[in-house]
Amino acid sequence: MTEKLLDLLEHNIKEHSLTVRQSEYGTIAKLHDFAEITDMVYEDNLITVRFRINHKNLERLEKLLGRKIAQRKVTSLSLD
Numbered sequence: 380m381t382e383k384l385l386d387l388l389e390h391n392i393k394e395h396s397l398t399v400r401q402s403e404y405g406t407i408a409k410l411h412d413f414a415e416i417t418d419m420v421y422e423d424n425l426i427t428v429r430f431r432i433n434h435k436n437l438e439r440l441e442k443l444l445g446r447k448i449a450q451r452k453v454t455s456l457s458l459d
Contacts, residue, residue: 391433391434392431392432392433393431393432393433393434393437394417394429394430394431395414395429395430395431395432395437395448396427396428396429396430397410397427397428397430397448398425398426398427398428399425399426399428400424400425400426401421401424401425401426402424406444407426407428409440409443409444410428410430410440413432413436413437413439413440414430414431414432414436414440415430415431415432416428416429416430417429417430417431
């Protein structure tokens with residue numbers, strides 16, 4: 380039963396990435412509120428944030444930000 384529940388939860392959570400200007404600290408704060416941040420890459424005046432989020436929270440986040448967020452393709456997933 381635990382495995383089925385974990386599979387269901389994992390199926391609902393997707394990895395995404397978003398690139399914003401460093402001055403958009405409000406956007407980054409919202410990401411921390413709604414998602415699990417997995418990586419942040421700083422380059423020049425930009426930050427690329429990779430995060431995991433469920434569908435419901437993604438919709439809420441997109442509504443707050445006023446834009447769609449593209450899903451990041453994950454080629455493999457290891458649970459080791």
